[in-house]
Amino acid sequence: MLNGLAQIRRHTQKDADQGRFDAATMTSVSSVAPRPGLPEMELRARGFVPTELVLMFRTAGLKVLNIWGGTAGNWGKRPIDLDEIEIMVIAQKGHRSV
Numbered sequence: 001m002l003n004g005l006a007q008i009r010r011h012t013q014k015d016a017d018q019g020r021f022d023a024a025t026m027t028s029v030s031s032v033a034p035r036p037g038l039p040e041m042e043l044r045a046r047g048f049v050p051t052e053l054v055l056m057f058r059t060a061g062l063k064v065l066n067i068w069g070g071t072a073g074n075w076g077k078r079p080i081d082l083d084e085i086e087i088m089v090i091a092q093k094g095h096r097s098v
Contacts, residue, residue, distance in 0.1 A: 003080065003087045004047030050080065053089055062091040
């Protein structure tokens with residue numbers, strides 16, 4: 001998942017005022033062309049924080065075993081770095097918490 005902690009650190013109040021970041025939904029908005037020569041499209045990217053990931057996984061009936069930091073090409077069993085792009089969740093099916 002995208003690391004919401006990094007999104008918060010990367011954006012400013014000006015970004016929020018101009019609609020490039022919504023702190024209530026943890027969503028970044030940007031424009032990107034799908035490939036060269038095509039018109040740009042709006043891209044919305046939702047970031048997640050570890051506590052909400054644990055709750056979402058539990059709600060889905062999964063037991064979170066570990067949450068680690070990571071970035072494509074640099075995954076590892078290590079604590080989440082506040083500036084890393086992604087979060088890796090390891091969960092197990094069939095263990096619903098009450």
